[in-house]
Amino acid sequence: MMSPAVLSKLATLVALAGLFLGRPAAADVLPDNRADLFYSKYSGGGMDISTYTASAHVNATENIGLDYSYLVDKVSGASVDVLSNASVIKDERKQNSINATWIHDKTTYTIGYSNSKERDYISNTPHFSLSQAMFGDLTTITLGFSRSRDGVGDNGGTANNPKVTWVGHAESREYDLGISQILTRNLIAGLTFDVITDDGYLANPYRFVRYYSNSGLGYDQGSQVYPDTRTSTAIEGRLKYYLPYRAAITGVYRYYRDTWGIIGDTVEIDYTHPVRNKWIFEGRVRYYKQSHANFYADIFPYADAQNFEGRDKDLASSENITIGAKATYAWLPDGWKVFKRSTVTADISQVRFKYLDFRDIKDYNDTPAGGDYAAGTEPLYHFNAMIYQLYLSAFF
Amino acid sequence: MHLKLRNASVALGLLLLSACSSVQPWVKPYERDRLADPVMAWDRDALSSAFLDHVYESREGSRGGTGAAGGGCGCN
Amino acid sequence: MRTSSLKLIQRGVLAAILGGSSVLAAAGDTSGPAPAFTLTDLAGNSEALSQFKGQVVMVNFWATWCGPCQQEMPLLDQMYRKFKPAGFTLIGVNVDKDAPPVKDLLARKPVSFPVLLDPNNAVSKSYHVDEMPSSVIIDRQGNVRYVHRGYKPGDENEYQDRIRQLIRE
Numbered sequence: 001m002m003s004p005a006v007l008s009k010l011a012t013l014v015a016l017a018g019l020f021l022g023r024p025a026a027a028d029v030l031p032d033n034r035a036d037l038f039y040s041k042y043s044g045g046g047m048d049i050s051t052y053t054a055s056a057h058v059n060a061t062e063n064i065g066l067d068y069s070y071l072v073d074k075v076s077g078a079s080v081d082v083l084s085n086a087s088v089i090k091d092e093r094k095q096n097s098i099n100a101t102w103i104h105d106k107t108t109y110t111i112g113y114s115n116s117k118e119r120d121y122i123s124n125t126p127h128f129s130l131s132q133a134m135f136g137d138l139t140t141i142t143l144g145f146s147r148s149r150d151g152v153g154d155n156g157g158t159a160n161n162p163k164v165t166w167v168g169h170a171e172s173r174e175y176d177l178g179i180s181q182i183l184t185r186n187l188i189a190g191l192t193f194d195v196i197t198d199d200g201y202l203a204n205p206y207r208f209v210r211y212y213s214n215s216g217l218g219y220d221q222g223s224q225v226y227p228d229t230r231t232s233t234a235i236e237g238r239l240k241y242y243l244p245y246r247a248a249i250t251g252v253y254r255y256y257r258d259t260w261g262i263i264g265d266t267v268e269i270d271y272t273h274p275v276r277n278k279w280i281f282e283g284r285v286r287y288y289k290q291s292h293a294n295f296y297a298d299i300f301p302y303a304d305a306q307n308f309e310g311r312d313k314d315l316a317s318s319e320n321i322t323i324g325a326k327a328t329y330a331w332l333p334d335g336w337k338v339f340k341r342s343t344v345t346a347d348i349s350q351v352r353f354k355y356l357d358f359r360d361i362k363d364y365n366d367t368p369a370g371g372d373y374a375a376g377t378e379p380l381y382h383f384n385a386m387i388y389q390l391y392l393s394a395f396f
Numbered sequence: 397m398h399l400k401l402r403n404a405s406v407a408l409g410l411l412l413l414s415a416c417s418s419v420q421p422w423v424k425p426y427e428r429d430r431l432a433d434p435v436m437a438w439d440r441d442a443l444s445s446a447f448l449d450h451v452y453e454s455r456e457g458s459r460g461g462t463g464a465a466g467g468g469c470g471c472n
Numbered sequence: 473m474r475t476s477s478l479k480l481i482q483r484g485v486l487a488a489i490l491g492g493s494s495v496l497a498a499a500g501d502t503s504g505p506a507p508a509f510t511l512t513d514l515a516g517n518s519e520a521l522s523q524f525k526g527q528v529v530m531v532n533f534w535a536t537w538c539g540p541c542q543q544e545m546p547l548l549d550q551m552y553r554k555f556k557p558a559g560f561t562l563i564g565v566n567v568d569k570d571a572p573p574v575k576d577l578l579a580r581k582p583v584s585f586p587v588l589l590d591p592n593n594a595v596s597k598s599y600h601v602d603e604m605p606s607s608v609i610i611d612r613q614g615n616v617r618y619v620h621r622g623y624k625p626g627d628e629n630e631y632q633d634r635i636r637q638l639i640r641e
Contacts, residue, residue: 029540036441038444042451053443053447062624062625136421137421138423176460182423182431185427185430188436192462193461194461196459232458232460234459234460235461236461238438242435246433246435248435254458254462262457262458264457264458274435280434280435288458290458293457314457345441345444349448351451353455387451391443391444424593424596424601424602425601425602426535426593426601429568429569432537
């Protein structure tokens with residue numbers, strides 16, 4: 001005879017099955033066939049990154065959709081973390097992604113695979129998700145799972161003469177739960193909850209820590225030692241409201257925390273304003289703030305002061321604010337031959353980064369003679385980045 | 397006692413939940429015109445959002461939590 | 473312990489049955505007299521359902537913002553022209569809040585069956601429309617005989633079977 005715990009779980013399953021089977025009928029619809037050509041440029045913090053993407057979505061049948069995208073990132077520059085002799089970084093990253101979606105009654109199944117390759121980093125990520133429309137299609141619940149396997153390398157050569165040594169592997173698992181809810185004729189809400197766990201080689205091989213010493217600079221460099229696991233949870237809520245003169249305003253808040261001690265808050269507001277059938281204008285403001293990882297310090301008191309030590313600025317206490325504007329122009333609003341609609345979009349954002357406990361030693365204290373600042377008193381780092389995007393979309 | 401209460405409340409919850417499957421949607425399908433408007437889509441340009449998410453994730457300590465689950469015009 | 477577990481199973485099964493009962497409601501065989509209505513078309517002329525008594529009538533609820541509705545329209549038009557001589561009428565009831573988008577759409581993609589406007593959704597409510605599009609097939613005596621929710625390619629065959637069946641009565 002089964003235990004009461006197993007029996008009650010069985011009862012739950014039977015009841016849930018009843019809910020899902022109760023309402024057979026056609027469900028959500030696949031989006032229109034679509035092709036995009038995308039270009040973007042990120043410029044800031046000494047880095048210049050150009051991204052080129054081509055992507056397509058095709059409906060193979062009424063219920064099956066296929067997606068493919070190919071992306072190339074060209075990175076060049078010398079960031080603040082890369083001091084003096086380590087030279088300019090120049091690298092190229094290529095990413096291939098495919099996706100298949102199947103809609104059956106009120107359920108949508110999606111499987112996908114993504115591969116990213118650059119000289120010193122390889123990443124492979126399969127993912128799967130399931131989406132269910134319920135309660136008269138007012139509610140959509142999504143469950144997703146993805147798993148990444150990465151190879152981390154260290155380029156000991158230069159940008160033009162690379163010499164990569166593979167230093168480790170990292171594995172990541174992500175579990176997502178999403179709920180989208182229609183509240184009124186004008187208001188929709190969304191809630192996303194996810195847990196990500198990583199293990200393996202999680203550090204950036206190009207970073208180092210520093211500690212006080214008697215050298216001319218006042219500090220000496222040391223190797224980072226990262227924990228080999230990390231688990232994070234993020235919860236995001238969003239609301240989108242339709243304004244009576246035909247526009248939409250969105251508010252988003254995300255709370256993040258992980259086992260490395262990082263707590264992150266994100267707030268974003270978007271405003272979308274269409275003009276007849278030809279233009280859509282958007283404005284966005286985003287604010288982000290994080291507290292540092294518990295093993296992070298800009299400068300440690302002495303060598304090997306802690307079991308885990310890191311000085312990657314991604315782990316520092318920081319905040320950033322983004323202001324962005326976007327304009328989409330439907331140069332082909334009502335179609336021509338096989339195309340239903342075609343648009344061109346330009347998007348500009350400025351992100352201002354400010355670090356609260358990461359100091360700029362590249363500009364102020366990295367020459368053997370030392371700078372004007374004693375180690376540990378260099379100015380805090382800050383920089384602005386500009387992000388430009390330009391893309392052409394065709395719907396058919 | 398504690399177990400019985402828990403079992404009873406789980407069963408009641410399930411019963412109510414199943415009754416909900418026959419709750420009439422308070423926003424009727426013929427009232428979802430605004431929700432079907434492209435300005436009300438959570439994400440009109442997935443490539444652009446994915447790109448910006450990547451920009452932030454590679455520079456911030458946070459990851460994940462972005463994106464919404466769905467929506468729909470109530471069609472089909 | 474055992475009795476409460478059994479009760480739990482019973483309740484689970486009951487919940488499944490309750491959930492399952494809505495299957496029958498959705499299947500489409502409903503009955504009863506079709507709610508009467510009088511609506512105006514784009515030209516401003518008034519039409520009443522009662523005018524079509526004696527014919528087999530299909531009332532199709534659609535909107536300009538609903539993709540599957542657009543997919544269905546040309547097929548409905550074909551069906552209307554095919555069965556009209558045998559005593560069949562198709563009435564398109566549009567649920568848009570404003571008339572101009574309807575005018576624009578029909579100017580670009582005209583149909584030959586009558587299109588009536590239900591902007592305040594009174595008729596949609598009386599027919600309990602809970603999915604877009606919805607098609608209600610009414611027999612010669614004015615009774616609702618079949619309700620079809622949503623549209624997927626191939627559904628037009630289902631419509632034609634039902635219409636033929638009712639025409640023969």
